[in-house]
Amino acid sequence: MLVLGSAFLVVYQRHIPSNSEIGTQQLSPRWQDRGTKSKDYDENESNNLVMTMASGPGVGTPAKNYSQGVSASHTGKSSDPGKSVDLKSVFISVKTTSSFHKSRLPVILKTWFQLAKQQTWFFTDADDEHFQKETNNHMINTNCSSSHGRKALCCKMSVEFDVFLESNEKWFCHFDDDNYVNVPRLATLLANYSPQEDWYLGKPSIRAPLVILNREDKNFSKNRQNVTFWFATGGAGFCLSRALALKMKPIAGSGKFISIGERIRLPDDVTMGYIIEHMLGKSLTMVDEFHSHLEPMKFLGQDTFQDQITFSYSQYGKDDWNVVKIDGFAPRIDRTRFLSLHCYLFPYFTFCPR
Numbered sequence: 001m002l003v004l005g006s007a008f009l010v011v012y013q014r015h016i017p018s019n020s021e022i023g024t025q026q027l028s029p030r031w032q033d034r035g036t037k038s039k040d041y042d043e044n045e046s047n048n049l050v051m052t053m054a055s056g057p058g059v060g061t062p063a064k065n066y067s068q069g070v071s072a073s074h075t076g077k078s079s080d081p082g083k084s085v086d087l088k089s090v091f092i093s094v095k096t097t098s099s100f101h102k103s104r105l106p107v108i109l110k111t112w113f114q115l116a117k118q119q120t121w122f123f124t125d126a127d128d129e130h131f132q133k134e135t136n137n138h139m140i141n142t143n144c145s146s147s148h149g150r151k152a153l154c155c156k157m158s159v160e161f162d163v164f165l166e167s168n169e170k171w172f173c174h175f176d177d178d179n180y181v182n183v184p185r186l187a188t189l190l191a192n193y194s195p196q197e198d199w200y201l202g203k204p205s206i207r208a209p210l211v212i213l214n215r216e217d218k219n220f221s222k223n224r225q226n227v228t229f230w231f232a233t234g235g236a237g238f239c240l241s242r243a244l245a246l247k248m249k250p251i252a253g254s255g256k257f258i259s260i261g262e263r264i265r266l267p268d269d270v271t272m273g274y275i276i277e278h279m280l281g282k283s284l285t286m287v288d289e290f291h292s293h294l295e296p297m298k299f300l301g302q303d304t305f306q307d308q309i310t311f312s313y314s315q316y317g318k319d320d321w322n323v324v325k326i327d328g329f330a331p332r333i334d335r336t337r338f339l340s341l342h343c344y345l346f347p348y349f350t351f352c353p354r
């Protein structure tokens with residue numbers, strides 16, 4: 001059973017990461033001007049897409065021509081069927097909230113969602129007929145509060161986790177609504193690991209593991225002890241294998257994730273790390289190619305874009321954006337740079353300049 005009760009934060013090297021609490025409130029309303037032109041969508045872009053690796057495994061293997069790989073799988077001419085990840089075995093959840101649907105979902109739906117339509121589900125906090133339709137009924141109303149509080153965020157993560165458990169997918173990958181997911185690169189990452197083994201893949205946003213102090217015990221002075229663990233920043237995205245998720249199920253399934261979050265009073269992604277590293281004794285495998293908006297996006301070199309798994313963005317001030325540095329569409333129509341990034345990675349999309 002759970003040893004800890006209420007614990008509190010002792011050390012936090014930088015600041016509380018993840019959870020869209022940082023940089024989300026100020027998100028520009030400008031995206032709303034753009035709306036979604038569903039005609040632009042490449043309806044046939046993604047169904048039954050099977051990713052094939054061009055060469056051997058290894059996290060961070062050198063750049064491959066993913067546009068070629070994707071095109072090849074479209075035409076069924078994948079040359080190396082032995083080393084492939086069926087993207088259909090991945091459950092992709094995107095955490096969002098009703099007030100961000102209009103500003104954040106259109107660019108996702110127009111870009112990377114098209115490469116993983118069957119696998120991607122949006123977890124939100126209100127019914128939205130428009131986006132329900134745009135996502136082919138892939139919006140899930142968690143019935144969680146739409147606040148940005150810890151409880152609401154743990155509530156959503158809990159629903160994401162439970163819906164994954166009910167699915168038959170081999171991998172659970174969580175992202176935020178300000179992430180761009182390089183779908184083929186995600187598939188090649190997962191091809192390096194077995195879903196029948198315990199894997200927690202992600203990237204911390206602090207330099208040392210988190211230390212929290214157990215304060216629950218009645219024998220406070222005698223028994224209190226530090227608990228040390230790593231956690232993957234939710235805002236950068238992370239993946240869990242089904243084997244690990246099944247081990248978590250008795251303690252964190254069926255909504256129990258929320259009570260653990262309540263007990264340690266820490267955000268959803270920290271709670272995830274606590275469950276996996278502290279309660280189950282499994283380790284986070286650090287994957288450097290996940291990126292949250294806590295990182296300065298401009299330092300990602302364009303020549304490495306196809307190796308990166310996620311990208312993000314945030315707005316600091318009126319004209320001060322933390323975005324990927326890339327030429328392409330004018331900032332006026334591509335403030336997040338995700339359209340330009342997408343065209344760089346997948347130039348065959350119809351909205352991309354020829």
Ligand SMILES: *[C@@H]1O[C@H](CO)[C@@H](O)[C@H](O)[C@H]1NC(C)=O
Nearest residue numbers: 041042043044045046047350
């Ligand atoms: C998309 O797929 C449908 C059904 O397979 C086909 O009729 C249609 O021509 C395709 N559209 C494009 C743009 O390839």
Ligand SMILES: *[C@@H]1O[C@H](CO)[C@@H](O)[C@H](O)[C@H]1NC(C)=O
Nearest residue numbers: 064065066067068069071347
């Ligand atoms: C990737 O493949 C496409 C299509 O074959 C080609 O046009 C492009 O130049 C290639 N890019 C790189 C970096 O090799």
Ligand SMILES: *[C@@H]1O[C@H](CO)[C@@H](O)[C@H](O)[C@H]1NC(C)=O
Nearest residue numbers: 140141142143144159160163
């Ligand atoms: C949210 O509430 C509705 C209406 O009660 C229900 O149909 C739906 O299943 C609930 N969603 C979840 C994820 O529990």
Ligand SMILES: *[C@@H]1O[C@H](CO)[C@@H](O)[C@H](O)[C@H]1NC(C)=O
Nearest residue numbers: 216217218219220221222223
């Ligand atoms: C307090 O600590 C003592 C010695 O470690 C132990 O015997 C006792 O059961 C503890 N009491 C509680 C309430 O945990």
Ligand SMILES: *[C@@H]1O[C@H](CO)[C@@H](O)[C@H](O)[C@H]1NC(C)=O
Nearest residue numbers: 010011211212213224225226
């Ligand atoms: C817990 O960690 C804090 C901060 O690193 C340290 O000051 C304290 O001595 C530790 N307490 C125990 C019981 O190890």
